[in-house]
Amino acid sequence: MATPAQAEIEPGDLTLTVTPERNGNAAPFAREMVLLNIHGVYKQPILLEEVVQPTLANFSWTQLGRDRWSRTKLKDGQSAIAFDRVIAVFPHHAGGFTIEPFTHRLTVNEGGERRVVDIRSEPIPFPVQPWTKETGGPDVAEPWWLPARDVTVTDSWSPDPETVKLGESTRRIVTIEAQGMVAEGLPPRPVMRTRGILTFAGPVTRETLITPSGPVARVTYQWDVRPGVPEIIPLDAIAIPWFDTVSRTMREAEIPARQIGGGLAASETDLAPPTTASPLVAAAAGLTAFGLGLALIGFGAGAGRMRLPARTRRALKRAAAAGDATAFRAQVGAAMQAEPDLARRWRENPGTAAGLAALDRAVYAPAGAGKPDLPGLARALSRAERFAVPPDRAEERLKPLDGSA
Numbered sequence: 001m002a003t004p005a006q007a008e009i010e011p012g013d014l015t016l017t018v019t020p021e022r023n024g025n026a027a028p029f030a031r032e033m034v035l036l037n038i039h040g041v042y043k044q045p046i047l048l049e050e051v052v053q054p055t056l057a058n059f060s061w062t063q064l065g066r067d068r069w070s071r072t073k074l075k076d077g078q079s080a081i082a083f084d085r086v087i088a089v090f091p092h093h094a095g096g097f098t099i100e101p102f103t104h105r106l107t108v109n110e111g112g113e114r115r116v117v118d119i120r121s122e123p124i125p126f127p128v129q130p131w132t133k134e135t136g137g138p139d140v141a142e143p144w145w146l147p148a149r150d151v152t153v154t155d156s157w158s159p160d161p162e163t164v165k166l167g168e169s170t171r172r173i174v175t176i177e178a179q180g181m182v183a184e185g186l187p188p189r190p191v192m193r194t195r196g197i198l199t200f201a202g203p204v205t206r207e208t209l210i211t212p213s214g215p216v217a218r219v220t221y222q223w224d225v226r227p228g229v230p231e232i233i234p235l236d237a238i239a240i241p242w243f244d245t246v247s248r249t250m251r252e253a254e255i256p257a258r259q260i261g262g263g264l265a266a267s268e269t270d271l272a273p274p275t276t277a278s279p280l281v282a283a284a285a286g287l288t289a290f291g292l293g294l295a296l297i298g299f300g301a302g303a304g305r306m307r308l309p310a311r312t313r314r315a316l317k318r319a320a321a322a323g324d325a326t327a328f329r330a331q332v333g334a335a336m337q338a339e340p341d342l343a344r345r346w347r348e349n350p351g352t353a354a355g356l357a358a359l360d361r362a363v364y365a366p367a368g369a370g371k372p373d374l375p376g377l378a379r380a381l382s383r384a385e386r387f388a389v390p391p392d393r394a395e396e397r398l399k400p401l402d403g404s405a
Contacts, residue, residue, distance in 0.1 A: 009110055009117065013043040016104050018121040023149070023180070023245035027129045030093045030138040032147040032245060033181050034126075035064075035214065040083035040104055040119065041072065047114060048107035051085065054100035060090040062182060065210045088182060088215065093139075094130035098123050136241065136250060144187035146242035149180035149214075151253045152326070153240065156334035160311070161225065161235075161260040169226045171202075173337045174255055175330075178217045180245060183208045186219040190238050190255065196229040197260055211364040220337065227261040235260055306342055307384040308335055316381060320374035325362045328374055332359070332381065345385045352380050 021035040028034050038051070051067075064086045072082040083104070091097065101120040108115055131137030138145040154175040164170045176186060183206035192199055202222030209216040227233055238255040308316075312335050319328035336343035346352040358372040 009044060009108065009115075014040075014106065014108075014117060014119045015042075016040045016102065016119045016121045018099065018102055018124060020099070020124060020126065023147075024248050026248055027127045028091060029131055029147065029243070030091050030128060031145055031185070032138070032243075033088050033090055033185070033215075036087045036089055036099070038083075038085040038087065038102055038121070041074070042081045042083070042106065042108075042119075043074075043078065044106075044108040044110070046081060046106055047109060049083075050105045052103040052105055052118075053087075054102065056089065056099070058092050058095070058097055060092065062088050064088055064215055090185075091126070091128040094128045097126040097128065099126050133250075136243075143241045146178065146185070146187060146240070147181065147245050148178035148217075148242055149244070149246055150178070151240070151242045151251075152177045152330060153253045153255055154330045154334045155256055155258075156338050157258070158309075158338040160309075161258050164225075164227060164261055166227055166230050166261070169224050170260075171338070172223045172225055173334060174221045175333060175337070176219050176221075176240070176253070177330075178242070180214050181217045182215055183217040183219060186217050187240065189221045190240075192223055192225075192235070192238070194233065194235055196227060196231065196233040197235070198226045198228050200224040209364055213365075216364060225260060229261075231261065233260040305384045305386050306339065308339065308342065308382060313378075313382040316378040317375075320378040323374065325359060325372060325374065328378070329359055329363045332356070335381070342385060346381065349380075352377070355380060 017039050019037045019039070021037060022028060023032065023034070068082075068084040070082045070084075072080050074080055089099075101123055103121075104119045106117050106119060108117055131139065136143060136145070138147075154177075156173050158171050158173075161170050161172075172192075174190075178186060186206065189201060189204050200223065202224065204222075205220045207218050209218065235258045237257040240253040240255065242251055242253060243249075244251050307313075312331060315331045316328060319325075319331060336346075346356065355372060355377040358370065359374075359377065362370070362372050
């Protein structure tokens with residue numbers, strides 16, 4: 001039986017367009033991210049394909065996510081194949097540039113024969129404006145040039161720095177999230193230095209999250225901090241200037257100021273001689289100790305419970321009551337970094353894992369995402385978790401500088 005011949009390619013059957021997504025509909029500055037949306041519409045069936053990209057001189061670039069193929073309906077009702085790719089480009093310096101044509105090399109079936117067709121986009125003028133303000137800008141080393149749609153800072157300590165005494169340590173974790181940029185553009189670890197403390201810098205982790213509204217960059221800095229003097233030590237705030245790509249103005253985020261210490265390792269209260277307990281108090285204490293011993297025997301050696309600090313639980317409850325999913329997610333992220341054992345238990349529990357997944361969809365994929373149950377999730381995360389073997393955090397702490405006692 002004879003098969004029907006394939007229709008010949010007509011003008012308009014295969015089209016490729018490249019559209020720059022300029023922030024605030026304005027010409028970008030150097031090192032500011034611009035998205036190039038590559039969109040192809042093809043009426044002919046595609047057998048093979050290859051995108052030939054121009055050299056993109058004077059630009060750095062990275063592809064965001066994978067290529068997407070889908071079915072689409074044209075205005076005349078015909079069915080076609082749609083191709084989409086998103087590329088982020090970063091101009092190196094100011095000037096007038098041109099994005100040369102992209103080429104989509106397609107192998108199609110025309111009249112029963114394979115044919116290779118090159119579909120080209122149009123060249124795009126791409127002006128990059130110079131920075132004219134007196135301070136800042138993309139060409140100076142300080143302050144760090146940070147162009148983004150929005151910047152949030154999360155600061156967490158474990159334990160609270162105000163409760164740390166001389167000879168003890170606390171761990172500080174700072175997370176910066178910037179919408180509309182990739183992780184490589186986030187600043188290096190800030191310097192946290194003041195008189196009277198010892199700081200030990202931990203690893204820096206960076207990641208780029210691909211969302212329907214664009215990339216979200218995240219960087220996490222970590223320090224272990226020990227007071228070196230018995231006095232209260234004020235730690236100044238750290239300012240992070242950034243350029244708002246939507247309003248085209250400079251703004252400032254801040255790592256907040258904190259107080260370290262306040263309790264002495266050997267204060268007058270600690271050195272005071274213990275008061276003699278009355279016979280009744282001593283008897284009550286003995287009975288309590290005996291009952292506690294029986295309870296421990298029944299509970300089983302090695303069992304333990306972990307729970308979020310009260311301050312974190314209150315912050316989750318406030319964010320849930322306000323319906324603020326972004327603030328709720330920031331508190332959860334800090335808690336997961338500070339308490340990895342709790343975070344692992346949350347991920348293993350199907351209920352809390354589903355709630356966290358719904359929260360991430362609400363924050364990072366707001367288009368069409370359902371509203372998470374923030375009060376229910378806050379209650380679930382605030383519950384104490386029981387462990388067969390208490391998580392041992394002794395190895396996470398730094399050894400004293402003077403060696404073991």
